[in-house]
Amino acid sequence: MKKINLLLTSLLLAGLTVSCSKKWLEDYTEDPTRPIDVSVRVLLPSAQVSYAMAQGDVLPRMTSLFIQQMTGTDRQSLAHQRYAQIGEGDFNQTWGSNGYSGGMKDLKIIIEKTEGTSPNYSGVAKVMMAMYLGLFTDIWGDIPYSEALQGTDNLNPRYDTQQQIYQTIQSLLDEAINELQATTSALKPGAEDLVHGGNLTKWVKTAYSLKARYALHLSKKPGFNPNDVITLANQGIDANADNAMMVFAGPPNTNPWFQFNTQRLAYITQTGTMYDMMKAKNDPRISVYRSADSATMPFYGSQTSPLPFITNHETKFIIAEAKFRAGNFTRNDLVQAVEANMNFLGIPAVDRDAYLTLLPLTPTLEDIMYEKYIAMFSHVEAWTDWRRTDFPTLVPVPGANLPAIPRRLPYPETERLYNDNFINLTGNDAFLKRLWWDE
Numbered sequence: 035m036k037k038i039n040l041l042l043t044s045l046l047l048a049g050l051t052v053s054c055s056k057k058w059l060e061d062y063t064e065d066p067t068r069p070i071d072v073s074v075r076v077l078l079p080s081a082q083v084s085y086a087m088a089q090g091d092v093l094p095r096m097t098s099l100f101i102q103q104m105t106g107t108d109r110q111s112l113a114h115q116r117y118a119q120i121g122e123g124d125f126n127q128t129w130g131s132n133g134y135s136g137g138m139k140d141l142k143i144i145i146e147k148t149e150g151t152s153p154n155y156s157g158v159a160k161v162m163m164a165m166y167l168g169l170f171t172d173i174w175g176d177i178p179y180s181e182a183l184q185g186t187d188n189l190n191p192r193y194d195t196q197q198q199i200y201q202t203i204q205s206l207l208d209e210a211i212n213e214l215q216a217t218t219s220a221l222k223p224g225a226e227d228l229v230h231g232g233n234l235t236k237w238v239k240t241a242y243s244l245k246a247r248y249a250l251h252l253s254k255k256p257g258f259n260p261n262d263v264i265t266l267a268n269q270g271i272d273a274n275a276d277n278a279m280m281v282f283a284g285p286p287n288t289n290p291w292f293q294f295n296t297q298r299l300a301y302i303t304q305t306g307t308m309y310d311m312m313k314a315k316n317d318p319r320i321s322v323y324r325s326a327d328s329a330t331m332p333f334y335g336s337q338t339s340p341l342p343f344i345t346n347h348e349t350k351f352i353i354a355e356a357k358f359r360a361g362n363f364t365r366n367d368l369v370q371a372v373e374a375n376m377n378f379l380g381i382p383a384v385d386r387d388a389y390l391t392l393l394p395l396t397p398t399l400e401d402i403m404y405e406k407y408i409a410m411f412s413h414v415e416a417w418t419d420w421r422r423t424d425f426p427t428l429v430p431v432p433g434a435n436l437p438a439i440p441r442r443l444p445y446p447e448t449e450r451l452y453n454d455n456f457i458n459l460t461g462n463d464a465f466l467k468r469l470w471w472d473e
Contacts, residue, residue, distance in 0.1 A: 074147050074155060075226045077140040081162060082228045083287075084137030086280035088128050089169055089414060090290040090341045093443075095302065096120065097417035100440050101407070102307035102428055111301035117465065118435035122447035129170070129446040134182060138166050142183045149213075152221035154234055157213030161241050164206040165343060168248055171199040172418050173443050175469045176457060190454040196470040203248050207241045214238050229278050229343070236271075240278040243270030243349045247415070250352050251471050253359065253422055263356035270349045274378050279342040291335035291412065304328045307428065312408060315392070318385035319376065323411055333379055334412050342413060347375035351406040358399055368397050368405060375409035400425045421472050440465040441472060 098104050099115050106115030113119035130136070144159040170177050179202060181191035194202070214234045223232040230236040246267035252258050271277060282289045294302075304324030312320050322333040333339060342348075350371035357363040369390050376386040394401050403425035410416035420428065421441050430439055444464040449456045459467055 072143075074144045074152075074221065075224075077144050078155075078158065078223065079226050079228050081137040081140035081144070081159070082280065084132045084140070085162060085165060085169075085343075086341050087290060088132040088137065088166070089343065090280075091132070091294075092124060092128055093169075093173060093414050094291075094412050095294065096124075096443065097414050098412055099302070101417050101420050102431070103407075103411055103416065104308070105303050105306040106301065107303045108301045109298070111298070116431060116433050116435050117440055120440075120444065120465075122444050122450060125443065125446040126448050130448055133166065133170065134178075138163065139183055141166070148221060152219045153213035153216040154219035154222045157210040157216075157234075157241075158223050158227065158237055160206045160210035160213070161237060161244065164203045164210070164241075164244055167199055167203050167206070168244065169414065171196050171203075172251070172414070172469070174445055175442060175467075178453070178455070189452065192455045193457055200248060200252070200471070204245060207245045211238055211241050214241070228280060236276045236278070239269070239271045239276050240344060242266050243278075243344050243352075246270055246349065246352050246356075247344065250356060251418065251422060253355075254473070255471060260356040260359035264353060264360065267349050267353045267356065270352075271344065271346045272349070274346045274374065277340075277342060277345040277378070279340045279345070281340045282338050284337050288337040289335065289339040289341060291331055292337050292339065295330050295335055300329055304331060308408065308411070311404070311426070316389070317408065318381050318389055319379060319408065319411075322379050322381070331412070345374075345378065347371055347378055347409050348406075348415065350374050351402070351409065354402050355399070355406070358397075358402060363397075365393065365395060365397055368393060368402055371402075372405050372409065399423065400427075421469075436462060436465055438466055441468055442466070 095111070096114060099106050099111070100117070106112045110119060141159045141163045145156050145163070148155040148159070150156075167177070167179060175196045176193040177196075177199060178191035179194050179199060181188050184191070214237050222234075223230075225231060230240070243266075246263050249263045249266060250260075253260075282292075305328050309320065309324070312323075323331060325332055331339075334341075350367070354363065354367040354371050357367055372393065373386065373390060376389070393405075403419060403423050406419060407416055407426055410419065420426070420439075428439060430436065442465060444459070445457060450458065
């Protein structure tokens with residue numbers, strides 16, 4: 035009995051000691067698989083891959099069907115072809131794990147860690163953040179940003195208007211350009227930068243091309259000045275070697291189009307309006323855009339295919355359109371844009387030159403936008419261009435579930451469920467209500 039009492043006493047004393055101090059628990063409450071601090075050199079490539087998946091997965095599949103660059107022929111893609119069965123849940127991953135809680139959060143941490151001490155690094159992060167904001171606002175319009183990315187400090191961030199987001203994009207890019215050119219930076223990006231390998235000159239060009247892109251998007255708004263766009267674009271990407279894009283190494287890191295076509299072969303086929311237009315013009319790009327059976331995409335859909343963010347040929351098309359609007363456009367501006375695209379795709383020179391010879395002698399805006407529509411194949415930017423200009427001329431597909439081609443997408447389900455400031459667009463408004471720059 036004495037031994038039992040002694041044991042109980044010891045346990046009680048131990049309990050009293052533990053209740054006064056929990057230091058012995060500290061080593062056990064830290065999850066080694068979830069570090070509390072991560073190097074920016076780890077965060078940057080993670081953010082870049084997240085952005086690539088946000089831009090390159092469900093969004094281009096939907097929008098390429100809307101503007102008839104390809105055709106949905108089976109299962110959900112057949113429904114999407116008719117603008118049907120597109121729900122809030124389709125975009126949860128893009129918005130969440132690939133966006134706000136993924137790459138965007140990583141970029142915010144990078145900026146907070148490096149701004150002021152390592153401006154070259156924060157400059158890269160700001161360009162990537164501007165890409166995210168541009169992608170999301172051009173899909174959904176008003177989106178959270180100024181109050182977003184604060185974790186549990188604010189679970190209900192308000193939505194900034196699209197006009198505010200566009201101002202933020204330009205401000206981020208201006209800050210980035212200054213920071214990227216700073217001569218003193220404690221930390222500089224290197225091989226972990228999966229877009230430009232730490233080449234700051236290429237990042238500056240990328241920033242200027244993005245500034246030109248988003249300035250051109252405002253072509254319908256009062257105060258638009260095409261000469262400003264030209265000035266910006268002339269400082270942007272001017273060679274294919276400087277293209278901002280994600281290049282995939284191969285299994286298990288493969289291009290999202292390859293992943294989709296591997297798992298859902300023939301849900302989407304490379305047929306339809308765009309290809310009919312290309313065939314009528316004997317366009318040599320058909321052979322690299324679609325396979326012999328029209329089921330896959332040789333250039334953009336292989337395991338290691340590049341996923342362009344913004345490129346030399348897009349920048350040259352921006353210049354061509356802006357110069358047309360400014361009244362100083364020449365045919366050569368269009369030739370240079372198409373040539374840059376064909377060189378990027380690896381079209382043989384003889385085929386390229388034969389096509390360039392047949393370009394109109396006095397191109398119209400419709401001609402410029404048609405060629406850009408072809409060159410921006412499988413990129414969400416092509417949908418934005420169509421919404422801005424209504425070129426090429428498209429009509430809703432037979433049996434469409436909506437009276438017009440979609441001009442926006444529904445906000446994600448997670449926003450409706452968890453953000454009290456969710457913007458609730460009902461009925462056709464979720465697809466047809468025009469964005470601010472589209473009004």
